[in-house]
Amino acid sequence: MKPGRMKPGPEFDRIRAFIAAVRTEAASVEIPPGDDAAVIRWPSDESVVLSSDAFVEGVHFKRAWLRWEAVGYRATAAALSDLAAMAARPAGVLVSLMVPPETEESMLVALGEGVGECLRRHETGLLGGDLAHSPSAVAIDVCAVGASRRPIGRGGASEGDEIWLTGAVGGAAAAVQAWGRSMEPDPRARAAFERPTARIAEAIWLGEHADLTALIDLSDGLAGDARQIAAASEARLRIDLDAVPLAPPLSEYASRDAALGLALAGGEDYELLLCCEEGSLETVQAEFERRFEIGLTKVGVVEEGEGATWTSASGARVPADLDGFDHFAPGRTE
Amino acid sequence: MKPGRMKPGPEFDRIRAFIAAVRTEAASVEIPPGDDAAVIRWPSDESVVLSSDAFVEGVHFKRAWLRWEAVGYRATAAALSDLAAMAARPAGVLVSLMVPPETEESMLVALGEGVGECLRRHETGLLGGDLAHSPSAVAIDVCAVGASRRPIGRGGASEGDEIWLTGAVGGAAAAVQAWGRSMEPDPRARAAFERPTARIAEAIWLGEHADLTALIDLSDGLAGDARQIAAASEARLRIDLDAVPLAPPLSEYASRDAALGLALAGGEDYELLLCCEEGSLETVQAEFERRFEIGLTKVGVVEEGEGATWTSASGARVPADLDGFDHFAPGRTE
Numbered sequence: 148m149k150p151g152r153m154k155p156g157p158e159f160d161r162i163r164a165f166i167a168a169v170r171t172e173a174a175s176v177e178i179p180p181g182d183d184a185a186v187i188r189w190p191s192d193e194s195v196v197l198s199s200d201a202f203v204e205g206v207h208f209k210r211a212w213l214r215w216e217a218v219g220y221r222a223t224a225a226a227l228s229d230l231a232a233m234a235a236r237p238a239g240v241l242v243s244l245m246v247p248p249e250t251e252e253s254m255l256v257a258l259g260e261g262v263g264e265c266l267r268r269h270e271t272g273l274l275g276g277d278l279a280h281s282p283s284a285v286a287i288d289v290c291a292v293g294a295s296r297r298p299i300g301r302g303g304a305s306e307g308d309e310i311w312l313t314g315a316v317g318g319a320a321a322a323v324q325a326w327g328r329s330m331e332p333d334p335r336a337r338a339a340f341e342r343p344t345a346r347i348a349e350a351i352w353l354g355e356h357a358d359l360t361a362l363i364d365l366s367d368g369l370a371g372d373a374r375q376i377a378a379a380s381e382a383r384l385r386i387d388l389d390a391v392p393l394a395p396p397l398s399e400y401a402s403r404d405a406a407l408g409l410a411l412a413g414g415e416d417y418e419l420l421l422c423c424e425e426g427s428l429e430t431v432q433a434e435f436e437r438r439f440e441i442g443l444t445k446v447g448v449v450e451e452g453e454g455a456t457w458t459s460a461s462g463a464r465v466p467a468d469l470d471g472f473d474h475f476a477p478g479r480t481e
Numbered sequence: 482m483k484p485g486r487m488k489p490g491p492e493f494d495r496i497r498a499f500i501a502a503v504r505t506e507a508a509s510v511e512i513p514p515g516d517d518a519a520v521i522r523w524p525s526d527e528s529v530v531l532s533s534d535a536f537v538e539g540v541h542f543k544r545a546w547l548r549w550e551a552v553g554y555r556a557t558a559a560a561l562s563d564l565a566a567m568a569a570r571p572a573g574v575l576v577s578l579m580v581p582p583e584t585e586e587s588m589l590v591a592l593g594e595g596v597g598e599c600l601r602r603h604e605t606g607l608l609g610g611d612l613a614h615s616p617s618a619v620a621i622d623v624c625a626v627g628a629s630r631r632p633i634g635r636g637g638a639s640e641g642d643e644i645w646l647t648g649a650v651g652g653a654a655a656a657v658q659a660w661g662r663s664m665e666p667d668p669r670a671r672a673a674f675e676r677p678t679a680r681i682a683e684a685i686w687l688g689e690h691a692d693l694t695a696l697i698d699l700s701d702g703l704a705g706d707a708r709q710i711a712a713a714s715e716a717r718l719r720i721d722l723d724a725v726p727l728a729p730p731l732s733e734y735a736s737r738d739a740a741l742g743l744a745l746a747g748g749e750d751y752e753l754l755l756c757c758e759e760g761s762l763e764t765v766q767a768e769f770e771r772r773f774e775i776g777l778t779k780v781g782v783v784e785e786g787e788g789a790t791w792t793s794a795s796g797a798r799v800p801a802d803l804d805g806f807d808h809f810a811p812g813r814t815e
Contacts, residue, residue: 152636152712152713152715153709153712153713154705154708154709154711154712154788155712177528177632178567178632178634181713182567182634182635182636182713183532183563183566183567183634183635183696183697183698184530184531184532184563184564184566184567184569184625184627184632185530185531185532186528186529186530186531186567186629186632186634187528187529187531188528189523189525189527189528189529191523191525193523194511194520194521194522194523195520195521195523195529195572195626196518196519196520197518197519197520197521197575197608197609197624197626198517198518198519198575198609199575199576199577199609199610199611199622199624200577200611201577201579201611201613201622202613203579203613203614203615203616204616205616206613206614206615206616207613229517229518230518232517232518233512233516233517233518233520235518238529241531241532241533241624242533243533243534243535243577243622243624245535245537245620245622274531275531275532275533276533277533277534277535277622279535279536279537279540279541280537280540281537281540281618281620282537282538282539282540282617282618283616283617283618284615284616284617284618286579286615286620288533288535288577288579288611288622290531290533290575290577290624291518292529292531293518295520298511298512298518298520300512300516300517300520301516301517302486302516362517363517364517371488371490374488375487375488377488378486378487378488378489379486379487379515379516381486454488
């Protein structure tokens with residue numbers, strides 16, 4: 148995208164450098180970044196889908212863990228994942244950067260390259276944003292804008308529905324756990340944290356090929372996000388622990404309980420958890436797996452009640468502190 | 482707006498408390514805050530207008546200056562002002578809050594009350610957002626979403642156009658200057674900083690009643706924002722210093738140069754600077770001033786060239802460092 152003409156000056160040089168590094172084109176844009184606001188021509192039959200997601204140094208990541216390209220990529224993917232969770236296609240993102248005054252342009256360029264890599268991978272572009280000072284920590288707030296004819300919320304699951312999961316879970320949490328222990332993560336765990344895929348194409352395809360009743364992306368972890376669907380749908384999610392697909396690094400853990408803890412409580416996998424009418428996904432499961440090269444696994448059923456409940460024929464146990472797990476708990480990623 | 486059903490837990494109690502304090506209804510919302518994303522039904526004949534604006538503790542404000550209600554109000558008004566700058570009507574905002582772990586719920590409620598007060602005043606509502614930890618400083622990033630049939634950018638001014646300004650300028654800068662000197666600001670200056678009006682109704686009315694060619698809101702100051710129109714329009718803005726209306730506290734300054742410095746370089750007034758075809762505003766000026774109870778003043782003309790140039794029959798001088806003024810310069814509000 149060619150930025151609009153902005154006046155000279157160091158602030159605008161930095162903005163120009165960031166936009167140039169992002170190097171994307173968003174479709175249907177009437178007025179590109181650089182004016183007071185971005186303007187998008189909107190198709191008449193689609194709703195506007197909007198979500199914002201903040202990624203903060205010292206809370207969600209540490210400088211020692213990630214290169215700035217990865218920070219930009221990861222922040223963007225997390226915001227786009229909220230569009231996937233509604234089965235919406237992205238129309239673009241606004242990126243608000245808060246960086247310390249001493250920040251060098253090369254760091255903004257690296258951030259922009261990561262943002263752009265993620266946007267291109269998900270076939271969307273930069274719409275606008277803000278560049279502001281921060282006293283010390285770097286923060287990135289990404290507002291994702293999407294379009295959908297039939298957005299899918301969390302609140303439609305009911306008794307008898309099946310529960311399915313894309314991909315495998317726990318990879319990102321394994322990386323955070325390794326960093327917390329001052330170890331270098333397994334490369335697959337690092338990749339899961341740094342370069343998650345927002346399951347946008349997958350969600351749209353599933354919405355077109357099955358009768359989805361509820362859909363969420365796993366940002367807070369399988370256990371927490373299952374409870375979100377349960378609360379919004381006023382139903383209980385019964386999930387078979389033995390069926391939950393563990394991310395590759397976890398399958399090698401000596402302790403299955405430790406692996407399950409990461410798989411259930413660890414957030415930021417950005418896989419999709421969905422409910423659908425009984426029998427509506429089995430017929431397309433194989434085609435989905437071929438097309439997207441990830442698994443699609445039935446993990447449970449919806450029943451009357453509330454919350455999430457966990458079963459295991461093999462005697463696997465849910466971590467004791469799972470119910471108390473909360474994304475907002477201080478020191479989570481420390 | 483009634484938040485969607487979210488699961489129990491301290492994170493969600495905080496989000497619920499914030500949403501309850503905001504207490505607004507955005508029109509046309511299909512899925513309210515609490516799901517993965519907000520969904521708005523969009524009118525077929527309007528474009529989507531989007532802007533984000535970050536407001537950071539220690540950079541844009543200090544805790545000692547403002548109550549949290551004022552922080553919430555001010556952050557929201559600044560974002561809405563970007564919609565005014567496009568002559569767009571607001572459809573709602575997303576608010577990303579970054580707060581330290583020890584933040585009490587009462588502080589989030591106060592912030593929410595300020596956000597809600599501003600949203601109601603501008604007849605719009607909360608669409609969604611994010612609540613994240615920050616290591617220490619509070620940051621609020623507001624993404625404003627608007628709709629417009631004919632958005633007005635910065636780039637259409639040409640030779641012979643007139644330049645007009647709503648209201649008066651320098652009030653917010655007078656407050657920041659007083660705080661910087663450890664003095665209590667004049668109450669009118671404090672109000673200008675704390676409770677600016679996003680000139681949305683004014684901009685839409687002007688767009689309907691005159692042939693506007695360029696429009697911007699004064700967030701960086703008259704001098705800087707005039708240069709933005711000049712850069713985007715590839716023209717020069719010639720502004721008569723003697724015509725620039727000074728905010729009430731400034732008119733009492735003993736030093737006219739000091740007052741002019743604040744009026745030209747001080748940002749965050751959120752008045753509108755606009756260019757229009759010659760003669761197209763004079764006939765409606767009186768009606769505008771009656772209707773909106775603020776001034777509408779012709780301050781200059783557009784000519785060939787670039788940048789901004791300043792004239793004064795009375796010998797008023799532009800502050801020497803004005804060209805170097807930059808919002809991103811470190812320590813600006815210190």
